[in-house]
Amino acid sequence: xxxxxxxxxxxxxxxxxxxxxxxxxxxxxxxxxxxxxxxxxxxxxxxxxxxxxxxxxxxxxxxxxxxxxxxxxxxxxxxxxxxxxxxxxxxxxxxxxxxxxxxxxxxxx
Amino acid sequence: xxxxxxxxxxxxxxxxxxxxxxxxxxxxxxxxxxxxxxxxxxxxxxxxxxxxxxxxxxxxxxxxxxxxxxxxxxxxxxxxxxxxxxxxxxxxxxxxxxxxxxxxxxxxxxxxxxx
Numbered sequence: 193x194x195x196x197x198x199x200x201x202x203x204x205x206x207x208x209x210x211x212x213x214x215x216x217x218x219x220x221x222x223x224x225x226x227x228x229x230x231x232x233x234x235x236x237x238x239x240x241x242x243x244x245x246x247x248x249x250x251x252x253x254x255x256x257x258x259x260x261x262x263x264x265x266x267x268x269x270x271x272x273x274x275x276x277x278x279x280x281x282x283x284x285x286x287x288x289x290x291x292x293x294x295x296x297x298x299x300x301x
Numbered sequence: 302x303x304x305x306x307x308x309x310x311x312x313x314x315x316x317x318x319x320x321x322x323x324x325x326x327x328x329x330x331x332x333x334x335x336x337x338x339x340x341x342x343x344x345x346x347x348x349x350x351x352x353x354x355x356x357x358x359x360x361x362x363x364x365x366x367x368x369x370x371x372x373x374x375x376x377x378x379x380x381x382x383x384x385x386x387x388x389x390x391x392x393x394x395x396x397x398x399x400x401x402x403x404x405x406x407x408x409x410x411x412x413x414x415x416x
Contacts, residue, residue, distance in 0.1 A: 193364065228402075237408055237409060238338075240406075243402035244402065247402065249404065283348065289360045289361065292338075292346050292347060294345055
């Protein structure tokens with residue numbers, strides 16, 4: 193069973209920069225995993241921020257960016273805002289089925 | 302306006318079955334893969350299954366294979382999820398999602414499995 197790992201929690205100061213990562217138990221995360229990143233706030237459905245590793249939707253704030261970093265998928269937030277406090281989940285494709293990571297609770301403090 | 306509206310959730314007894322529906326509007330449903338995602342109370346999302354544009358390709362989470370069946374009706378702009386042999390571990394909000402890149406999400410339908 194594939195396991196996708198994320199940091200359970202991170203804290204960033206307002207205006208600061210933070211990188212969330214997404215690793216795979218199968219090894220290096222590549223562009224072939226088509227990493228997605230979602231933001232979820234309490235009581236809401238997830239909202240897609242990043243798709244195919246680094247592509248943004250029209251609604252994705254410019255301060256979010258996706259990449260591959262050190263064998264993992266990464267979501268970098270540059271210039272954190274209070275409204276960015278949320279749970280963040282990554283999703284990786286495994287040649288058909290997809291697997292979510294366990295999520296990172298991001299606190300802006 | 303794009304809408305995905307899930308229905309069919311509710312209270313079901315262990316061992317029972319359920320069919321969830323997702324009604325799509327505001328976009329060309331037949332052009333996109335569609336996906337079911339579920340989220341147990343207080344937990345992260347779990348990818349369940351997806352289906353390609355004409356229903357000819359379907360993928361399921363390894364842990365759920367055999368009890369879940371995804372299907373679609375492009376004429377009705379509808380996505381379905383049939384779930385068999387329900388257990389308490391299936392208690393969750395079930396979301397449908399679609400679009401070119403997970404653009405669209407419904408608000409979910411709650412399935413509670415309890416006697």
